[in-house]
Amino acid sequence: MLFAPTIAGSLPKPGWLAETEKLWPKWLHEGEALERAKRDAALVWIKEQEDAGIATVSDGEQFRRHFVHGFLETVEGIDWQLMTRMGIRNNRYEADVPTVTGRLRRPKPVHRDEAAFCRTHTQRKLKWTLPGPMTICDTLADGHYGRRADMAMAFAEILNEEARELEAVGVDVIQFDEPAFNVFMDEVNEWGVTALERAAQGLNCETAVHICYGYGIEANIKWKETLGSEWRQYEAIFPALNRSAIRQVSLECANSRVPISLIELLSDKVLLVGAIDVASTAVETPEQVAGVIAEALKHAEAERIQPCTNCGMAPLSREVAAGKLRALGAGAELARRTLA
């Protein structure tokens, strides 16, 4: 299918599962009841995505509280009582983060059973998202490794174990989320891409990296105001990504000051073109989505373009997110009819 739509990852948690419209929502259940509620929520969102015409669906990250810390809860070597106040994304905002105090180890699968559950409930392609090594290292404190690159490589090995198991239960696309790539461009070229490739090593399924300007939260909106009239961060990192083994790149385009011509630097990759603005509660029209696809088409072949969301939709209301899913599907359909 041409212009096969997919989403960056997260979707809102329903009000019966967790607090709504929050980045670190509290679960409303415990134990078995919580596991049941997470699965129910994933089913709702798989159905909503299918009905909206999304070709590659995700669990909407219903199984974890937060896209980084949710994955780390299972990893050994992290002290969750030893919270360190740290500037995140080069001091864009401060957060209390857990501290790495020993050698990192994954004692058991994190999402394997949940992915297998989702696999039995959809015939569509299934995407699973994992936090990327550099972004993980920017979301917790290091009290053990000493060098960020070394800690990133330790996480990359753990992510690779997890990714291989996700592939084995039938996940079609494994995506690593690396919003930190847009902040530490020198480090991306020094070790970030290497760590990312280590995380994806040996995978035969599709592999993707998502790089955005963040959720539509206050700190990110303020940061974007400091970036000037053209956002060219991608320019510093796309050449290395184009040379990498990662096959798909998810980027922000809708309502963004990113010059879309920068996708020319990714001439060998499948492009997950952000055509839905997650920082606005206004639901796009299909024409607006098709308009972003038309702009991308000036710089890349149709076969390499998959319309997507700019970022995750976790902090939005359920109604708005569902509306944006339908706009994405309808916009892709409109583009197939008018542009192909």
Ligand code: ZN
């Ligand atoms: Zn994002």
